[in-house]
Amino acid sequence: MSEALDDSEAGKETVLELRRTYLRREQIETIAWQLKGKNRECFYFGSQTEGTTTPGLQSDIDVLFSDPRVNIITVWEDWKAVMGNLLMLHDDSTPPQQYLLQVTQCYTPEPLTSLTNDMLVRKYSGQLLFSAQRFKQDIEYEFRDRGEVTKMGLL
Known part of the structure; x- marks a missing residue:
C-alpha cells in the first residue's frame, strides 16, 4: 500500500x-x-x-x-455583551447539516427586530437572519483580486 x-x-x-x-x-x-x-x-x-x-x-x-468579534451560540445562556451574537436555529425547512443564524441585540440577550443592514433578511416568521447569500456576495467582492474562484456544493 x-x-x-x-x-x-x-x-x-x-x-x-x-x-x-x-x-x-x-x-x-x-x-x-x-x-x-x-x-x-x-x-x-x-x-x-x-x-x-x-x-x-x-x-x-x-x-x-x-x-472573534462574533459569538455563535446554541442557547441564550451563551450570549455575550458588546459583540455580535448569532443564535443557531434549525427547523424543518433546513437540511440536517445546516443552520439558520438569528441576529441578536448587542446589549441585551434578545432577538434583533429591525433590519439594520443589508446582510440581514427577515424570515416569514418575522425572525431576522444573517443572509448567507449576501455574505457570499461580500466574500466574492472582497476576494475579487485573487483570480477565479469556483464554488462547489451548497456554499
Missing part, C-alpha cells in the same frame, strides 16, 4: 509537506487579515490539508475564517 501511495505522489513525505504548506498558508492569511486591520484567523481543512487526496483528483480547498 505504501508503495502504491508513493507512486501516486501521496506517500508520507508528500502528506507531511502538504500539511506544512497549509499551516504556512494559515499563518500568511492570518497575517494578511491583520495587515488589513481585521482580527481574523484562517484555517484550512479537508482532504488537501490532510493528505487524503491524490494529484489529479482536483480536490477542493476548504477554508474557514474565524472572527
